[in-house]
Amino acid sequence: MALGMSNKIKKSNYDQVEIINIPVNPYIPLISIYLYYIDGMLIDTGPSKRRKRLGPLFRSREVERVAITHYHEDHSGMASWIGQHMNVEIFAHEKTIPIARETAKVPWYQELYTGRRLPFTPKAYPNVIETSKYRFYPIETPGHTMDHTCLFEPHHGWLFTGDLYITPYPKVFLQEESMDAYIETLHKLNRFDYRTVFCAHEGVIRNGKEMMNRKREYLERTREQVVHMHRMGWKDETIMKKLFPDKVKLEQRSFGTFSRLNMIRSCIRGQ
Numbered sequence: 001m002a003l004g005m006s007n008k009i010k011k012s013n014y015d016q017v018e019i020i021n022i023p024v025n026p027y028i029p030l031i032s033i034y035l036y037y038i039d040g041m042l043i044d045t046g047p048s049k050r051r052k053r054l055g056p057l058f059r060s061r062e063v064e065r066v067a068i069t070h071y072h073e074d075h076s077g078m079a080s081w082i083g084q085h086m087n088v089e090i091f092a093h094e095k096t097i098p099i100a101r102e103t104a105k106v107p108w109y110q111e112l113y114t115g116r117r118l119p120f121t122p123k124a125y126p127n128v129i130e131t132s133k134y135r136f137y138p139i140e141t142p143g144h145t146m147d148h149t150c151l152f153e154p155h156h157g158w159l160f161t162g163d164l165y166i167t168p169y170p171k172v173f174l175q176e177e178s179m180d181a182y183i184e185t186l187h188k189l190n191r192f193d194y195r196t197v198f199c200a201h202e203g204v205i206r207n208g209k210e211m212m213n214r215k216r217e218y219l220e221r222t223r224e225q226v227v228h229m230h231r232m233g234w235k236d237e238t239i240m241k242k243l244f245p246d247k248v249k250l251e252q253r254s255f256g257t258f259s260r261l262n263m264i265r266s267c268i269r270g271q
């Protein structure tokens with residue numbers, strides 16, 4: 001999550017993948033999102049707040065299908081617009097479908113930041129998505145959310161990871177994030193022969209598999225420490241102060257939607 005960026009769209013390429021990078025909010029450019037466009041397929045849509053910039057950009061590409069990594073507004077917010085204005089297939093995890101049917105109920109500060117996610121009607125992911133040049137395999141990857149899906153392209157060793165990666169050393173979680181699911185997912189992904197990670201907030205990570213395993217090791221270590229302290233009778237707040245004594249920027253900026261306590265409690269929940 002780069003700081004102090006301008007509010008413009010940045011476009012670049014990695015191999016045949018077009019990288020579209022845009023700050024989530026035009027006035028508060030703190031967090032940016034990376035969308036990927038390859039061979040007629042758009043991976044994630046960006047937030048509805050950026051409709052004026054993203055709409056014309058999508059129209060100028062020959063988008064045939066859209067793959068949504070998970071339901072969060074910054075990833076799926078433009079799906080409703082795309083469904084109304086473009087003749088494309090929108091794919092999502094089957095667990096995303098009932099969530100996508102409703103207008104998102106989000107806290108006011110989040111709506112101010114990302115805009116609204118209006119209803120859209122995705123189709124459930126097939127086993128494989130074939131474009132003219134590539135085969136993308138959707139892989140269920142719960143952790144960040146329960147509907148989270150990565151897309152794997154085996155021939156090039158590409159993995160489009162939505163919000164699964166972001167950082168190898170997170171200190172804060174959303175309430176819905178699951179430590180156990182993250183660790184299980186990161187183990188599972190080791191079975192796939194990928195190298196390059198395409199992260200929705202950090203861009204292209206060339207040594208992606210190595211970094212994903214760094215994250216897995218860190219999460220396993222953290223869970224072990226938390227569970228140990230919990231079994232010794234420590235309170236959640238005490239564990240938090242011991243492991244993460246410093247305030248985290250994202251915690252303050254998100255009004256506690258992301259918090260250290262959420263992460264501690266997620267370690268204990270599975271016990």
Ligand SMILES: [Zn+2]
Pocket residue numbers: 070072144163
């Ligand atoms: Zn997310």
